Amino acid sequence: MTVQKLVLYNSHFCPYAARAVIALAETQQAHEVVPIDLDVPRPQWYLDDINPYGQVPALKVDDKDIVLESLFVAEYVADLHPESGLLPKDPLQRAQTRYLIHHWGARTQPAHQKATFTLDPTEAAKYREELVVELQKFNKLLLGAHKLDSDADGPFFFGEKFTFADLNIAPFLGRFFLLDQYNGNKAITKESNPELERFFEWKEAVVSRSSVQKATPSQETLTAKYRKWLK
Known part of the structure; x- marks a missing residue:
């Protein structure tokens, strides 16, 4: 699977979002980061286009598809890189x-x-x-x-x-x-x-x-x- 572009919507203080950050670091996966401030109401574009619940993390794939929820974002990144060994085969x-x-x-x-x-x-x-x-x-x-x-x-x-x-x-x-x-x-x-x-x-x-x-x-x-x- 070849992914052309990943964009992570992240808050540095959110422990759930950190799961995605760690997965991207462990796999050395290239990506962009868009910071989301959780101390203020989410911008309407985020609710409309990314996550209607306003949560982080969210991952945009190839400028069109969205992966939500920290476990699933981290798992998707790990699946992109089976050579990392993050996901056990057993x-x-x-x-x-x-x-x-x-x-x-x-x-x-x-x-x-x-x-x-x-x-x-x-x-x-x-x-x-x-x-x-x-x-x-x-x-x-x-x-x-x-x-x-x-x-x-x-x-x-x-x-x-x-x-x-x-x-x-x-x-x-x-x-x-x-x-x-x-x-x-x-x-x-x-x-x-x-x-x-x-x-x-x-x-x-x-x-x-x-x-x-x-x-x-x-x-x-x-x-x-x-x-x-x-x-």
């Missing part, structure tokens, strides 16, 4: 990839959001403990990753290779530090929670990836941005 690994992403979005990330953005200290502390329980479950999923004989040992979900599962959760791992920024919550660390050793090994490897770092604003910028939103 059916079981693909199924585990889908479930890991689903589980994070349906269970782990909501628990992190409640613990982070609940301003009442008592409620926040309760949600923090619920988050620890969810992370313990997620840690088991990481330990249960199906490895092929050809997979070298490494810190990512399937070992040495950075793949689609790591990519799609990466933007949220880059915001994990926000847990103790607003409500007096204590950070969750591998020293205080040794049962989460695999989770922290994985998280540290993912957030250290150069493509992830380039797609993630600084901690100072993110802290100020979310504090403004909370007010």
Whole structure:
């Protein structure tokens, strides 16, 4: 498949849009970027021509076709470049990839959001403990990753290779530090929670990836941005 032109509609602060940014970086896919300011109403041209819901990311292909939703944009980019190895070929690994992403979005990330953005200290502390329980479950999923004989040992979900599962959760791992920024919550660390050793090994490897770092604003910028939103 030959793609003549890709245009990404992106907001640098949106973790969902960052999925597309990371996929484009990992595949070294040429593209243009149109910034979309999420702090103001979307321009009418964006609603009419790109995404009627006003969300990012959106990807325009060859000046005519539109791909919406972060998972599908990232998957489309990965499909353009099978040589990148982002999408596992093994059916079981693909199924585990889908479930890991689903589980994070349906269970782990909501628990992190409640613990982070609940301003009442008592409620926040309760949600923090619920988050620890969810992370313990997620840690088991990481330990249960199906490895092929050809997979070298490494810190990512399937070992040495950075793949689609790591990519799609990466933007949220880059915001994990926000847990103790607003409500007096204590950070969750591998020293205080040794049962989460695999989770922290994985998280540290993912957030250290150069493509992830380039797609993630600084901690100072993110802290100020979310504090403004909370007010």
